Amino acid sequence: MRSLIFALLILFNSISFPQYGDFKGKVTDGILPIQFVNIFLLNTTLGTASQSDGTFRITGVPVGIYEVRFSSIGYETRVFDITISEGKTVEINVVLKTSVIEVDDVEVTGLRQQKQSDTRTSLIDLNPRDAKILPGAAEDVLRTLQSLPGVLAPNDFSSQLIVRGSGPDQNLIIMDDVEVFNPYRLYGVISMFNPDAVSDVNLISGGFPAKYGDRLSAVLDVTNREGSINKNLTGSLNASIVDANLVLEGKNPFDIKGSWLLNSRRTYYDLIIEPFVKSAGLVEESTTFPNFYDVQGKLVFGPFNGHKFLFNGVYSRDGVNVISGEDRNTADSVGVFNVTRNDIISGAWHYVPNKKFFNKFVVSWYRNSGxxxxxxxxxxxxxxxxxxxxxxxxxxxxxxxxxxxxxDFSYTKISIDDKLTYFWKDHVFEAGAGYDFMETRQNFNFELDPQLEAIFLANPQVRASLSDLRDLKKYNRFRAFAQNNFKLSNKLYFNPSLRFDYYDLLDKSYLAPRISLSYAIDEITTIRAVWGMYYQSPGYEKLRDQNVLFDLGDRYAKNLNAERAYHYVFGIERWLDNEWSLRFESYYKDFQDLIVPQIVEGTRFFIEPVPGRNSRFIDGWTSPVPVKGDSVTQIPINNAFGEAYGFEFFIAKKNLSRSSKLSGWISYSLAFADRYEYNNKFPFRFDQRHTINIVLNYDVSNWFNFGIRWQYGSGFPISEAIGVKPRIIYVDNDFDGIPETPALATRRSNDPSAEPQVIYDVDYGDRNFNSRKPEYHRLDMRANFLTNFWGVDWIFYLDIINVYNRKNVIGYDYYIEDDLTLGKRPGNMFPILPTLGFSVKF
Structure with a gap:
């Protein structure tokens, strides 16, 4: 009996109190560490992600034999058997090779895991595959980001990012360590980032660290992947009814270490739609429909004893040439010619003499012109x-x-950057410096017929905004930063940082301190907080995203200050298990010294109806009387401020195994954004109170999956018309060739004996953004069919935008009815829009 009791006690203790060991190691590509590699013990809930130095550690692993999987987008997945012994630590160093993702592999979907020592708030680490499969996103990286918390789209036709109450001009966009002024293609419809060629997409929507600067809002940092080192030639082709995308890659010839990758995209609206429109006589035969093509390449040499050399190039063209045809049924006649060019050449040297030190030196040339x-x-x-x-x-x-x-315009930038990272005990120290030589040229000329010119002369606000502009500027920017992420305790990490900027255009320098921290409540729950100061210099290259014209000549620019913002961010993140995560985040942004056009004293006209007279004719109105009013100029001044604040909720589901069928996310944002200008408060033009995104993807089988995306927005502000008013123009009464006398504008009817009638204009009043657009919502769906024939893997897909054909309003066309009342016609965004396409990897 004693023996039986003793045996039962041993059994009870072994069941109730299992013994544990640890598992640690490092992941590299053979020389450089790889961050954010997913490391999971299969058939358990245990896992982690590698840190910036490639290291990882999983503690408290019950003793036993496990299969552990190492996976990361752009690298081959590897699986190892390990044995965990009581009180022991198993250590393994893993080398992952770059690879094209195979269709029949388990593909990890969902956002990547952020390690607890990472103090960055508001980080979205997008899996490039999500951009490939997201319904309604046109396989575009920027449009995919628009489905995430804190990020909005201006409308269906734009891939620009509106981040937490800031305009697209306040976002810093980087590709392969090169700042890009214009990442848009096809006039904003899509972006330059090809998800088939991208390895990392990081968006920091607030509180970004000191190594980034000269922007007030957010940072998008994109890295193109390296080519395959396993084959001489491999690639993929993706084609739909509107565009095609080809990627070719392989290892370097002649046994030279490294790889190459070449990708090219082209739209063919001009090849498919254009012939039908021309045959209908809607446009002239010389017309060319909007189209774009680009070629991007990456060449890698190494690694050679800690040295690695990378070369990147981009050649891109957007073009349109449209002339209205005689058989059109619309009143307007339009001729448009436009060519936009984006070109990049860059070279980088990565130096890793040992596991504690990493240096990156980058030289680049970039030009955006048109x-x-x-x-x-x-x-x-x-x-x-x-x-x-x-x-x-x-x-x-x-x-x-x-x-x-x-x-025409041309923005040219030559940059030199050097950044180093040093791993020392519990510290990760980063520092760097950079120099930009800038040359911006901008020429704009306007020609108006006499009637339109008279209208603008009587409206100084419109007149100033259409003044000719010619300017050529050459100036420099210098920057330096230092930041140190270190462990204060086993749970608390702290990252103080400082940035210095000198803007030659302003002849001013600025210091921007920033502080971030993270606290690990437990192994699956992390609190993060950030405070920081941010500056943004003016520049023609930034103004294009605002659609405004300023005169940045020396007589005005030297009087300006850089725009300034303070960020306050607090968030909490919790992993519910290996696949489900939950995040809450609140933010406040305080904008100061915002640049707006100077308003000077001008002239407007007072007029009122004559009692008892017909207001359709001149004698029904008093003569125009000049009174003081505001006149908008092209002179920039720091005379506005603003604020943006809100709360975001985000729950996400990863797909990490074959038994896991569902992936996606749900987000809700409550946001407020206001601007204060000339003692007037009004909502920011992209202020949207409520935003909801639901993205769900489901793997039905190994050959079929489908996804849905539903978006809701409570509506952007809009300046609605309030009525009608007589048109007042300047006329030349003394025949000296100078229109200088205000008068009512009139128009004769087709009856020459009839009395001319007064022309009326739409009256928008003096208050900006006095109303809101209707709420926006849209459902998109996508179905993917996977197969294999001719020895290669194929995906055929059907993508449907706006499944229930919601008429979302982009704006209103106001006009005046015959009875002089105000008419309004909505302009709508995308209707239901199906697209067929295929993708093949060879």
Whole structure:
């Protein structure tokens, strides 16, 4: 009996109190450490991700034999058997080789895990595969980011990022350590980032560290992957009904260490849609539809005894040439020619003499340039254009206004950057410096017909915004930073940092301190907080995202200060298990010294109806009387401030094994964004109170999966018209060739004996953003069919944008009815839009 009791006690203790060991190691590509590698013990809930130095550690592993998997996008997945013994630590060093993701492999979907020692808040580490499969995103990286918390799209037609109450001009965008001014293609519809060629996509939507600067809002840091080192030639082709994307890659020839990768994309609206439109006579035969193509390449040599050399190149062109045809049924006649160019050449040297030191030296040349010629005869905006469809051109002539615009721009940047990382005990120290030589050229010319010119002369606000501009500037930027992430305790990490910027354009320098910390409540729960100061210099390359024109000549620029913002961010993240994570984050951004156009004293006109007279005719109104008013100039001044604050909730599900079918995320944002300008408070133009995103992907089988994406937004602010008012123009009464006398504008009807009638304009009042657009919502769906034939893997897909054909409003077209009341016609975004395509890897 005693023996039986003793045996039962031993059994009870062995069941109730299992013994544990630890598991640690390092992951590299043969020389450089690899961060964010997913490391999981299969058939358990235990796992982690490698740190910036490639190391990892899993504690408290019950004794036993396990299969452990190492996986990361862009690298081969490797599985090892390990044995955990009581009180022992198993150590393993793993080398992962770069690889194209095979269709029949288990593909990890969902956002990547952030380690607890990483003090960065608001970090979104996007898996490039999510951009490939997200419904309605057109396989585009920026459009995929628009489905994540804190990030908005201006409208369906734009891939720009609106981040936490800031405009797209306040986002720093980097590709392979090169700042990119214009990452958009096809005039903003898609971006330059090809998910088939990208390895890392990091968006920091607030509180970014000191190594980033000269922006007030957010940072998008994208790295293109290296080519395969396992084959001489491999690649993939992705094609749909509107574009095609080809990726070729392989190891270097002649047994030279390293690899190469070449990818190219092209739209073919001009090849498919253009012939049908020309045959219908809607455009002239010389018309070229909007199209773009680009070629991107990456060449890697090494590693050679701790040295690695990387070369990147981008060659991109957007173009359009449209001339309205004689058989059109619309009143307007438009001729548009535009070419936009984006080119990058860069070289990098990575030096890793030992496991504690890493240095990156980068030299780059970047140019964004373009030419535009616009010639139009547009219907008077006060008229209802539907009344003028199919009207003969000669009949239309009195109602048309001529407008011409031509211009060119060129933004060139030559940069030198050096950054080092040093691992010392519990410290990760980073420092660096960089220098930019900038040359910006901008020329814009406007030509108006006499009627339109008279309208603008009587409206100084519009007149100033359409003034000619010619400027060539050459200036420099210098930057330096230092930051140190170190462990204060086993649970608390602290990262103080400091950034210095000198802006030659302003002839001013700035210091920006920043502090971030993280606290590990337990192994699966982390609190993070950030405070920081941020500066942004003015520049023509930033103004294009604002769609405004400033004169940045020396007489004005030297009087400016850099725009400034303070970020306060607090968040908490918890992993519910290996696949489910939950995050709450709140933020406050305080904007100071924002640059706006200077307003000077100008002239407006007071006029009122004459009692008892018909207001359709001149004698129904008093003569225009000049009174003081505001006149907007192109002179930039620091005379505005603002704030943005809100709360974000985010729950995400990864797909980490074949038995796991579901992946995706759900997010909700409550946000407020206001601006204060000339003692007036108004909502920021992209202030959206409520935003919801639901993204779900489900693997039905090993050959079929589908996904849905539903978006909801409570509506952006809009400046709605409040009524109608008589049009006042300047006329030349003394025949000296100078229009200087205010008068009511009139128009004769087709009856020459009839009295001319007063022309009315839409009245928008003096208050900006006095209303809001209707709420926005849209459902997108995508189905993927996977197969293999001819010895290669294929994916055929059907993608449907706006499944229930919601008419989301982008804006309103106001016009004046015959009874002088205000008419309104909504302009809508994407209708239901199905797309078929395929992808093949060979």
């Amino acid at each position: 030419d535009t010629d616009f010639d139009s005869q547009i219907l008077d905006p006060s008229l209802n254009r539907s009344d003028f469809e199919d009207v003969l051109p000669d009949t239309l002539r009195p109602y048309l206004l001529g407008f011409k615009f031509n211009g």
